[in-house]
Amino acid sequence: MSDEPAAASETDADTSDSIADMVGVWAPRGNEVRVVAGTAVVLALFPFAFSRMPVVSDLLQGYQSLATLILIWGIFALGFDLLLGYTGLLSFGHAAFWGGAAYTAGVFSQQVSGSPVLMVAAGTAFAVLLAWALGFLSLRRGGIYFAILTLAFAQMLFYMSSSPLAFITGGENGFTGVETAELFGTFPLESELPSVLGLLLGTWLYAFVALITVLCVALAYRILQSPYGMVFRAIRENEQRAEFVGLNVWRYRLMSFILSGLFAGIAGSLFTIHGTYVPLASFYWTTSGEVVIMTVLGGTGSLFGPIIGAGVYLYVENIVSGGHPFDFIAPFWHLILGLVFVVVIWVFPRGIWGFVRDVRDAVTGGDD
Amino acid sequence: MALLETENLVKEFGGLVATDDVNLAVEEDERVSIIGPNGAGKSTLINLITRRLDPTSGDIRFKGESIVNRDPHEVVQMGVSKSFQTASIFSNLTVRENAEIAALAAEHGSFGFKFLEHRDSLTDVHEVARNTLDAVGLLDQADRMASELPYGDKRRLEIGIALAAEPDLLLMDEPTAGMSPEETEATVDLVEEVKREMGLTFVLIEHDMEIVFRVSDRIVVLNRGRVIAEGTPDEIRGNPEVQEAYLGGVDL
Numbered sequence: 256m257s258d259e260p261a262a263a264s265e266t267d268a269d270t271s272d273s274i275a276d277m278v279g280v281w282a283p284r285g286n287e288v289r290v291v292a293g294t295a296v297v298l299a300l301f302p303f304a305f306s307r308m309p310v311v312s313d314l315l316q317g318y319q320s321l322a323t324l325i326l327i328w329g330i331f332a333l334g335f336d337l338l339l340g341y342t343g344l345l346s347f348g349h350a351a352f353w354g355g356a357a358y359t360a361g362v363f364s365q366q367v368s369g370s371p372v373l374m375v376a377a378g379t380a381f382a383v384l385l386a387w388a389l390g391f392l393s394l395r396r397g398g399i400y401f402a403i404l405t406l407a408f409a410q411m412l413f414y415m416s417s418s419p420l421a422f423i424t425g426g427e428n429g430f431t432g433v434e435t436a437e438l439f440g441t442f443p444l445e446s447e448l449p450s451v452l453g454l455l456l457g458t459w460l461y462a463f464v465a466l467i468t469v470l471c472v473a474l475a476y477r478i479l480q481s482p483y484g485m486v487f488r489a490i491r492e493n494e495q496r497a498e499f500v501g502l503n504v505w506r507y508r509l510m511s512f513i514l515s516g517l518f519a520g521i522a523g524s525l526f527t528i529h530g531t532y533v534p535l536a537s538f539y540w541t542t543s544g545e546v547v548i549m550t551v552l553g554g555t556g557s558l559f560g561p562i563i564g565a566g567v568y569l570y571v572e573n574i575v576s577g578g579h580p581f582d583f584i585a586p587f588w589h590l591i592l593g594l595v596f597v598v599v600i601w602v603f604p605r606g607i608w609g610f611v612r613d614v615r616d617a618v619t620g621g622d623d
Numbered sequence: 624m625a626l627l628e629t630e631n632l633v634k635e636f637g638g639l640v641a642t643d644d645v646n647l648a649v650e651e652d653e654r655v656s657i658i659g660p661n662g663a664g665k666s667t668l669i670n671l672i673t674r675r676l677d678p679t680s681g682d683i684r685f686k687g688e689s690i691v692n693r694d695p696h697e698v699v700q701m702g703v704s705k706s707f708q709t710a711s712i713f714s715n716l717t718v719r720e721n722a723e724i725a726a727l728a729a730e731h732g733s734f735g736f737k738f739l740e741h742r743d744s745l746t747d748v749h750e751v752a753r754n755t756l757d758a759v760g761l762l763d764q765a766d767r768m769a770s771e772l773p774y775g776d777k778r779r780l781e782i783g784i785a786l787a788a789e790p791d792l793l794l795m796d797e798p799t800a801g802m803s804p805e806e807t808e809a810t811v812d813l814v815e816e817v818k819r820e821m822g823l824t825f826v827l828i829e830h831d832m833e834i835v836f837r838v839s840d841r842i843v844v845l846n847r848g849r850v851i852a853e854g855t856p857d858e859i860r861g862n863p864e865v866q867e868a869y870l871g872g873v874d875l
Contacts, residue, residue: 284741284743284744285741285743477738477739477741478738478739480741480742480743481737481738481739481740481741481742482727482731482735482737482738482740482742482745482748483737483738484742485716485720485723485724485727485742486724486727488713488715488716488720489713489716489720489724492713492714492715492716493711493712493713493714495711496707496711496712496713496784497713497724498695498696498699499673499695499696499699499704499705499707499711500699500704500724500725500728500729500784500787500788501696501699501700501704501725501728501729501732501733501788502696502724502727502728502733502734503694503696503733503734504696506733506734507734510736510738514738
């Protein structure tokens with residue numbers, strides 16, 4: 256991706272080094288500007304095309320709130336792919352971080368502050384700490400044992416929030432006391448943006464979620480371009496060799512786990528803001544399963560695949576289940592979802608994004 | 624003080640004694656080969672030194688420091704690198720990235736928090752990786768996927784990864800196993816070049832007598848886990864016990 260001709264990158268290196276001296280690690284390098292700007296443009300057009308644009312939105316039958324939800328799950332899946340697609344670790348307990356952040360953000364809004372930014376900060380902080388602790392315990396074992404350990408920890412949290420901690424979490428009813436305030440104390444999240452922005456983006460909530468999504472894409476892309484991206488893939492490829500070049504495989508895996516917990520935490524907090532409610536199912540194993548399916552469906556080992564996977568999954572779950580495009584399929588939406596998954600994995604083993612990449616390579620002759 | 628020492632090193636697998644009271648010393652700048660018939664415990668010995676296996680008893684010291692309680696990556700960080708018997712590479716990474724992984728570990732330690740720093744800024748890593756690939760003759764293939772290389776080149780990359788870790792001691796486990804005669808020749812040239820230019824201390828495990836006699840300063844002969852002879856290539860060549868145990872009495 257960033258493999259430019261040597262001559263060009265040498266001259267680039269001089270200028271970008273001097274910029275890097277001024278802004279330190281934050282200076283954009285390589286394709287970063289292109290990736291982030293591209294993401295921003297797509298996200299700016301997405302809700303309009305999905306829910307308001309003539310003809311297209313009639314075909315899609317999308318709606319604003321679903322557009323927001325797709326981005327939230329997209330962030331979750333994006334972080335999950337750092338762990339599954341890049342580091343090669345299958346966690347089956349990421350509901351713990353999604354749910355943990357969702358409850359934390361909810362309780363925080365009731366007890367401390369309803370500021371959306373602070374809610375996200377609080378939920379994410381909790382998820383990161385939880386990921387550090389659970390990662391520390393789960394990563395003692397590899398493969399299927401790791402998956403089962405993460406599943407067991409997440410189910411313990413599900414149980415804790417369903418009854419022993421029901422006085423905080425609301426138990427079976429979920430947490431209903433979410434009190435979200437205005438964004439930056441000024442903009443009600445459910446209100447429309449002014450003029451053209453309102454037509455494109457819709458609500459302040461979407462704008463807020465989309466901004467965070469862009470930041471998450473930028474962060475994930477930077478992580479993948481940092482030494483970590485290379486080390487993660489090396490561990491996935493050949494764990495023993497990574498250990499025998501002198502890398503502390505265990506600590507890198509823990510970092511991968513914590514970083515994916517960070518993304519899950521951001522997403523979980525936004526989920527609370529989006530729904531102003533935390534269902535008990537946030538901690539349930541199906542949530543962990545859904546993020547696995549979204550990631551694999553979209554394409555593991557890619558930046559945008561998991562976000563697309565989240566979109567396709569939620570589209571079937573919310574639109575097709577409502578009887579679109581054909582009324583008679585509504586009761587069978589679970590079946591449709593299963594079929595979509597099976598067909599994608601059969602036909603494009605590297606997911607939807609893998610297929611997109613193959614097409615692009617075929618068109619451009621493999622030049623990235 | 625020897626660079627690497629083992630003291631009364633024993634490794635038992637159940638009832639089988641794979642390493643039997645081995646006392647070995649490798650001096651700095653020395654090229655030592657370990658030979659012996661199949662099952663003599665050569666690989667076990669290497670695996671003990673790289674901490675892939677725990678010894679049953681005895682001690683291993685590197686630069687005078689005991690390493691039996693260290694993790695494998697710590698031993699690598701101390702300066703012991705290993706090239707594997709099979710091409711143990713990162714298949715779906717480019718050749719360049721393969722070398723960079725090792726260079727990263729050598730230049731920046733076993734772990735770091737640089738997940739926000741772009742790889743392009745790690746000029747030291749790029750330089751080491753580049754020099755290493757140049758040394759093993761793979762620089763012109765740097766952008767290929769490692770999985771696309773022919774077998775001989777994969778093995779060269781394997782040695783390259785071990786060299787990029789900038790070791791003080793290189794352990795080579797049958798570097799020419801499974802190679803064609805031409806590839807073997809090229810690899811032996813490579814080993815000799817490394818010996819000459821990098822002044823590296825290495826321990827070589829090898830079946831091929833011709834290679835062993837060509838590159839070693841000293842040869843250690845193992846049989847059934849024990850050291851049965853030790854000496855210069857000429858001494859080993861003339862040692863009747865070695866000929867009996869290892870070469871089946873055939874005159875060399």
